[in-house]
Amino acid sequence: MKQFEAIHNTLPEDVALKIASMLSVRDLCALGCCSRFWRELCGLDCIWEALTRERWPSLACFQFSASSSSSAPPTAPNVKEWRKLYIAKHNEVAAGAAATAKFVEDNSSSKSLEGGDYLKAINSLNDMKFGFKDVQMYLFKPELNVIINLVGLQYCFTWLRIPGDQLKEALQMSEIADRHVCIKWWKLGRWFYGFRMRDESYSRWASLADLAIDDDKRLLAVLLRGAIHEVLRVQICSEDQHTTPWSAQITQGHG
Structure with missing residues (x-):
C-alpha cells in the first residue's frame, strides 16, 4: 500500500490517466484493484466511454457525447454510466453469442x-x-x-x-x-x-x-x-x- 501511495504522490494524474487509457479491459480492472487511487482513476467515464465506443462503434446511442447537454436524446448514456453500460452490453453480447451458437x-x-x-x-x-x-x-x-x-x-x-x-x-x-x-x-x-x-x-x-x-x-x-x-x-x-x-x-x- 505504501508503494502505491508513493506512486500516487510522485506520478502526475495526467500521466496516470494516459497509462490507464492504454490498457485492455482485463488489465484495467486488475490495475483498479491495486489501490483506492487506481480504483477511482480506472473507473473514470472518459476511459470507459472510449472502450465502449471502440468495441461497439455501430451502436447508434453511442453517437451522442456522454457529456452533452440535457437536450440530448434520451438514449445517450449518462456521464456517470459508461462503465455500467459497458458491463451490461458485455453480458448481453455473451448471452447473445451463446444463444446463436445453440441455434446453429x-x-x-x-x-x-x-x-x-x-x-x-x-x-x-x-x-x-x-x-x-x-x-x-x-x-x-x-x-x-x-x-x-x-x-x-x-x-x-x-x-x-x-x-x-x-x-x-x-x-x-x-x-x-x-x-x-x-x-x-x-x-x-x-x-x-x-x-x-x-x-x-x-x-x-x-x-x-x-x-x-x-x-x-x-x-x-x-x-x-x-x-x-x-x-x-x-x-x-x-x-x-x-x-x-x-x-x-x-x-x-x-x-
Whole structure:
C-alpha cells in the first residue's frame, strides 16, 4: 500500500490517466484493484466511454457525447454510466453469442446447416450489433462447430466490412484458419428446347482463411443470397462429417 501511495504522490494524474487509457479491459480492472487511487482513476467515464465506443462503434446511442447537454436524446448514456453500460452490453453480447451458437447447433442435423437458418444466425448478430472483438471472443473458437466460426466470418465480412487480410489474421490468432467447410447449392435445371434439364448441384470445400481472402467472394456471396432466384437450396457442412479431399471441387448433374 505504501508503494502505491508513493506512486500516487510522485506520478502526475495526467500521466496516470494516459497509462490507464492504454490498457485492455482485463488489465484495467486488475490495475483498479491495486489501490483506492487506481480504483477511482480506472473507473473514470472518459476511459470507459472510449472502450465502449471502440468495441461497439455501430451502436447508434453511442453517437451522442456522454457529456452533452440535457437536450440530448434520451438514449445517450449518462456521464456517470459508461462503465455500467459497458458491463451490461458485455453480458448481453455473451448471452447473445451463446444463444446463436445453440441455434446453429440445434439446427445442424448431421453436421450440416440449411442456408435459411444460416442467414437467421447472421441476422441475429446484426440485431445485437456485435463488434469485431465480440466475434473474436465468442465465435472464433476452435472448440465450436466450424459452421459457427463461418457465421462469425460472414458477419464480419458482410456487416462489419472487415478487410480480408485482417479477418485472416484474426482466424490465425484464434487457431481456426485451417478449418474447412463444404458449401453446397442446388440450381434449377436449365430449359433446353422446351424441356427442363435436371437440377444441378455444386459443392465446394474451402478453409476459413481461403474464404476470408478470396478475391471474388463467390462462395460467401452464394451463402449471403441463400435460396433465391435460380438457387433452390444452400447447405453448409462441417469437415467432421465428410472425408472429401480438401482441394476445392465443383460437381454437377444432381437430379
